[in-house]
Amino acid sequence: MARSLPADRFWGRLLLASLLVNSRLDSVLRDTVTGLQANSLTPLYALPAAVRRRLAGAPIQIDGNLLDPDLQLLLRVDNLLPRTTKTDAATARARFRNLCKLIQGTPAELQRVTDLTVRGADGQLGARLYIPRDAGRGLLVFFHGGGWVVGDLDTHDGLCRAIAADAGIRVLSVDYRLAPEAPAPTAAEDAIAAFTWAVEHADDLGVDPALVAVGGDSAGGNLAAVVTQQTVRRGLPHPALQVLLYPAVDLVARRPSRDLFSEGFILSENDIIWYRDHYTPDPTIRPDPIVSPIRADDLTGLPPTYLTTAGFDPLRDEGLEYAQALRAAGNPITHIPHPTLCHGYANLLTVPGKIPQAQTHLTNHLRSALH
Known part of the structure; x- marks a missing residue:
């Protein structure tokens, strides 16, 4: 060693x-x-x-x-x-956890961090509630990235702490079930159930049910987009805001950014295919909006959106296209491109330069929208 x-x-x-x-x-x-x-x-x-x-x-x-x-x-x-070759999910998860330990930096100080359980689609899920000092009544229900295969409460602990501290809101991070043990649409249904649970238990969480937002990065952004669409279409309580950080929104088509940034920028083309095949081993589900939210027939009537794209991200073009589709459907949207950054930047808390600026823009928006 x-x-x-x-x-x-x-x-x-x-x-x-x-x-x-x-x-x-x-x-x-x-x-x-x-x-x-x-x-x-x-x-x-x-x-x-x-x-x-x-x-x-x-x-x-x-x-x-x-x-x-x-x-x-x-x-x-x-x-x-x-x-470490992605030969199996356990190996990939271990490597991702180790990488996140290296990049998350010093944890932000909060008033309290509590582990709890929330309702999933089929039983209870682990979750973690972050409460900052002088917290307002807003809440962000957060779903971590990791291709629906890797990631957990700990890999995104630093990011959730930073959001809570800087935005002055509570953050509820949800440990949804992962593929391949739980293929699509399990994670999506877990996310929908967890979000509706949070709204129903707003008083217990110390928040206003009208100020509960949903968000996530990458695959978590995919789940947040699905939650937003499905809660509206199913007549469930829907988010006050959806926060989509460089989201994966289409598991069917590929766009030019997939070729431009296929290697060397954290998320590779091989990674995308490996994650997709683990999450959706049945290809027939991939066009369904519960997996590919950009393919929904109707995007009208959705809550406000805060969506970011990164200039060196293979998912850049699908994120940009989704932002354009939401705007064309008449939804209020704030699209923030970060041309100098790459996929996964939100979790790279030790890196100076443009990343702290991107985080500040996000937390300022959350503070404004949820206070």
Whole structure:
């Protein structure tokens, strides 16, 4: 097992690396990052900006967008970490948990964090309630990303804490059932049941039932979009707001961004196919709006939407298309493109630069909408 490097040695190795030619950068950086432990990316980003840019490598520009250099440095570190092939769900889940420990940073301080259970489609689900100091009466029911296969309450703990603290709202993170053990539409039905439970138990949660929003990132954004559509169509209590962070909304068609960013930007083309096949082993369900919400026949009458897309994301184009479809159907929508970022940016809490700005925009919107 690799040993963790002392901080002074860590900094020294990276400073030395920044002065070496590119052919030596990877070998020095690889030797350094193999000793990293949880949250130890912090000293990496404490290095001077000029050093970080040198470590990141030559600027990357695709489709008119320039990748944020601090995010590029993280991608370079990730590419140097030992690879684990996605041969099975358990291995993929373990790797995702380890990666999230590295990138979530110091947890935000809250008044209270409580583990509880909520109603799922078939029994109880684990959940976690985040209550910030001076919390308002708003609540965000949050579904984590991870391709419906990986991810849990812990992988998105840092993000949920940050949202609660900065937006001044409660956050209820739901541990919906994962594929392949529970294929589609299990996660969607769990999400619908959990959201309606939260509205029904608003008083117990200390929130206003009229100020309960739904949100998620990536696959969680997919579930949030499904919850929004299905609660309206089924005559159930529906969200005050849906928050869709670089959502997956179409499991049928592919768009140009899938080819532009098929490799090297956290979510690869192989990842997309692997997740899709685990979540929907029966291809006939993929066009159903409960799996591909962009394919709904009727998008009218939905609550307000806050939707983000990332410039270096294979899912960028489907997110943009969904934003356009919601607007064309007459729904109020705020679409925020982040041209310098990549898929998964919301969970990369240790990375400076544009990511904190994106988070601030999100939490300001939530504070305004749910207070």
